[in-house]
Amino acid sequence: MPDLPSRAPEAPARVVFLGGVGEVGRNMACVELEGRVLIVDVGLSFPTHDQPGVDLVLPDFEYVRGRREDVEAVVLTHGHEDHIGALPYLLREFPDRVLPVYGTPFTLALLEGKLEEHGVRDRAELRTVTPGEGASIGPFSMRFMRVTHSIPDGMAVAIDTPYGSILHTGDFKIDQTPLDGRPTDLHALAEEAGRGVHLLLSDSTNAEEAGYTASERSVGPVLTDIVARAPQLVVVACFSSHIHRIQQVVNAARANERVVVFLGRSMHQSVAAARRLGLLSVPDEDVLPVEALASFDPARVVVICTGSQGEPLSALSLMAAREHKWVRLREGDVVVLSSSLIPGNEPAIHRVIDGLYRTGADVYHVPAAPVHASGHAAAEELRLMLSLVRPRWFVPIHGERRHLAHHAKLATEVGIPPERVLICEDGDVLEVGEKVELAGRVPAGMTFVDGLGIGDVGEVVLRDRRKLAGEGVVVVVVAIDAHHGQLISGPDIVNRGFVFEQAAGDILEAARERVRLSLRESAEAEVTDPGVLEQNIRRVLGRYFYEATQRKPVILPVILEV
Template identity: 45%
Template sequence: MLQVIALGGLGEIGLNMMVFETQDQILVVDAGLMFPEDYMLGVDLVLPDFSYLRPRKNQIRGIILTHGHEDHTGALPYLLPEISVPVFGTRLTLGLVREKLQEFNLHGKAELIEAAPGQTLELGPFRVELIATSHSIADGVGLAIQTPAGTVIHTGDFKLDPTPVDGRRMDLNAFARYGDQGVLALLSDSTNVEQEGYTPSEREVGRALDEVFHNAPARIIVAAFSSNIHRVQQVLDTAAQFGRKVIIHGRSMESNTRIASELGYLRLPANLIAGLDQLDQIPEDRLVVLTTGSQGEPLSALARMARDEHKQVRIKRGDTVVLSSKFIPGHEKAIHNLINELCRRGAEVIHEKVSEIHVSGHASQEELKLMIGLVRPQYFVPIHGEYRHLVRHIRLARQMGIPAENCFLAEDGDIISFDEEGGFLAGRIPTGRILVDGKGVGDVGDRVLRERRILGEDGVVVATVLVDQASRALQGEICLESRGFIFEEESQTLLQAAKDHLAEALANLPPERRASVDALREEIRITLRRFFKKAIFRRPEVVPVVVEI
C-alpha cells in the first residue's frame, strides 16, 4: 500500500509539504513555509505541523526539494534540528538552502546531497527520477516517484516556457515516457488554473524592460523577487544593452545574486556592477538600482526609499520605479500604499497592472491539460493551491477524460491510499499550522491571535480591585486604565459609570464567589465587557487585577 499525505499546500498558497509512505518507509517532498495572512497579527512565518513525522523520523529516507522557493524550502531550518535526514536537491536549490541554514547556525549540520535533472535516486522502496521543469526560479524539477504500488508524478511548480532565459527547456519527453509506461497518479500544480490559455514566456518581460529602459529619462529602480534569477538576468542584460551601471541592493538580492553567479546560473556582464557607495558618481541616466520590496514589505529597501527613510537613495521626480512581480493576494493594500508614496515623490511607477513587466511562473489551463495528456494518469490529485484552485483543476482533469471517482479533492491531512483495489481516501491525520513569532515557534495560537485582534480593534482596559483578605470586602476605589480604547481625559463620565456598575456587581456577588480570586477576575471581565458593549458598542480586552490586602 502507498499512502500520500499533504502536511501543507492543499488548500493554501505556500506551506508545500508532501509525505509518501510505503512499506513503513517515508519520503518527504518539499518543506515550505507560508507568509502570514492578514488576521495573523504579529506573526512572522507559518510552518506545516511536523507532528506526524516526529515519531516516524527513523522511517524517513530523505527530503527531496523540487526548487528553491521558500514556500517549498523555508521550513527546513525548523525541521532539520528535530529530524536529521538527508536533503536532496539541484545545485541552485541547495545553494539557496545552504545560505538559509547558515542564518540559523545550521551550516555543516545538515546532509545536503546534490542531484541533477535526469538522475535517479534509490531511497529504500522509492526510486525517484528528477525531471527538468520551467518555473520562475532556475533549476526546478518535477519528480517521478516509483513505488511498489505504481508510479506517482509530482510536477512541482511548473510552466511550459518554449523560450526560457537560460535555454533549459522542460523535459516533456520524460513526462511522456512515464505516461507510456503507465502512471498511477498525477499530482499537479494548481496555482494558475483559473488562467485561460498559456502562460507567456519569461522572455516577454525582456521586451517590456527594453521599452522601460528606452523611455526612462533618469534613474531606474527595479524591484523583483531575489529568487527569480531569470528576471535578474534580464534586468542585468538590458542594463548592459543600454549602457547603464547596476547597483544590487538589499540583503536577499545581494545574497541570491552572489550564489547564482558563483554556481554559474547568473551571468554578470563585465564592468556592469557598481557599489552603493558609487551612487553619486554615476550619471542618473546611466544608473539602475536592483532591489527587493515589490510586495510593499515595510522594512524593505524600496519601502524605506518611498518613505524617504533610506540613507543613500531618495526617490525624486524623474525616477522610474519598476515593480517586476505579481501582486500577491493579501499584499495588495501594502503595494498600493507603496505605489502612492512613490508617486507622491514624483516617480513614474510601472507594474503588472499597466505593463507586461511580469509573467507568472505557473502553468495556465492549456499547459495543465497538456501535462494531463502527456502523463495519462489513472488517478489525479490537484496540489499547490487554495480550495477553489483544486476544484477548478479537477474540473479540467475530468474534461481530459479522467473519471470523477479517480479525482481526489484532498486537503491538508487527508490520507490518499493506493492498494491492489485502487485508490481511495482513507481518513485523516491531525495537522495544522505552526506560527512563528520572533524566536517563538508554536507558542502563538488561536487564542493569542484573537486577543491581538481585539486589542487592535477595541483596545484594552485594565481593572484593578483591592479586596480585604479576611472580609472579602472591596477596599478603596476601583481603578480603570485603558490603552487604544478611549481618551480617558474626555471620557471620565463613562469610566466613572463603569466603576460604579462594577462595584455594584461585585458587592452583589455571593460570599463563596468573592472568596475566589479567579471568580472575582472572571466577574470583572464579564461585567465590564458587557457594560462597554451596551454603553458604546465596543468590546475591549479586559485585564482584571485583584490585589488582596
C-alpha cells in the same frame, strides 16, 4: 492511458499531504513505501491579516515526528520559500541523525545559507542531483525531469511504486523560449508516460487562467524600453530568487549604459549564489555598491531590490515611505514592480504603490503594464501536461480549493474518468494500490513562528490578539482590605485602544463608579476572594462598556490586597 497489466497484489504505497493542498504555500507531502517515508518539499507560508504578530507559518510536523525513524530522505523540487523554507525547522526534529536532502545545485545553494543561519547545517547531507538523472535510497527509486519555473533549476520527480510511478510536477510552466535555454523536458515526461504514470500530482496555481502563460523572455523588451525612456533613476523590485528576471533587468541596464545596484539581504544572497553557479551574468564593473549611489549620476543607475510584495521593512517599502537610507525617490524617477500579486498581499502592495506615486515617481506594475510573466502553467499547459503524461489517476495540488476544482475539470476534459480524479485537502492520506483512494486523515494544522517561539502561539493566543487589536484593553487597578474586602484606593482605570481618555472621560468615570458599587456590594456580602471580585468587575464593566460603546474590550482587573 489503458490499465496496466494485472500483477500479483502488492502492499500499497501512501501519499500524505501535510500542506499546499487547498492553500497556496506550505507545500509538503510524504510518500510511503514499504514502511519508509520520502518527504517531497518542506515549505512555509506567510501570515495573513488575521494572524497578528506571527512571522511565519509552517506545516504541522506531528505526523513526521511520529515517524521520525522511518524518514528516508527529503527531495526538493525547487528553491522557493513555499517549498524549502520550513526545512530548517523540520531538521530540528532530527537531533540525532543526518537527513539526506536531494535537490538541484541552485536549490541547495539557497538552502545551505538557511541551514547555516538556523544552526542545523550538520543535520542535512545535501545531495546534488541533475534533471535527466535518477537516484535511489531505501525502497525509493526516483527520476528527475527538468521543468521551467520562475526560478532556475526547477524539477519534477517520479517515484516508482509497484503499480507505476507517482509523478510530482513541482511548480512549472511550459515555456518554449526560456531565458536560460532549458525548457520543460517534454521528452523526459513522455518517456515517463511510456513507463506508466499511475498517479500524477500537478501544480494548480494558474488553473483558472485561460490559454498559455507568457514566456519569461517577453518581459525583457518591456523592461529595456522602460529603462531606455527613463530620464533619471530606475528602481526594479522583484523576487530575489527570480534570477531570470534579474538577468533581464541587468541586460536592460547594460543596453542603456547603466550600472546596477543590488539592495536587500536576500537579493545579495541569491545573486551571489547564482553568479557562483553561472546562472547570472553581470560583470563586476557593472555592479555599483549602494554606498556609492549618492556620488553617481542617477541617470546611469538601475537599482534592483526586494519588496515587491509590500513587506513592511523591505527596501521598496522604505523608499515609498521616504525612509530608505540610500535611495531617495523624486519626481521623474521610475519604479517597476516586476512581480505578481500574491493573494493576501494586495493591501500592502497597493499601500506601497500609493506611497511611490506620492514621491512623484512613475510607477509600472501589473496589470497596468506587462512587466511580469507568471512562472505557473495556465489551463492549456495543464491540459498538455495531462495529455502527455496520461496518468491512470490524478490529484491536483498546489492551490486553493477553487484552483484544484478547475484543474480537476481540465483533467476530465482531456479524458481522465471523473472517478479517477480526486480533490484532496491538507491532512488527507491517499492509499496508492491498483486503485487510489482516500484512506483517512492525519494532523495537518498550522504551526506559527513568532520570534523565537515555534508552535507556542495557537488559536487561543491569536483570538486574544485579534480582540486586543479590534477592541482594545482596559486595566482596572484597585486596592482592597484583605480581611473585609472594602475598597481602600482606586479604582484606577487605564485603557489602550478602547477610547481616547480626553474625549471619553465621562465613560471612564462612570466605569469607576460601577466598580466602586460592585466592590461595595461584595464587601457587604463578605466576599473577599480576589478571583470572585475580578469576575464581578469583568461582568459589570463588560455589560456597561457594551451598552455605552457597543464594544467588548479585554478587561484586566488587578486587585491588590492590603
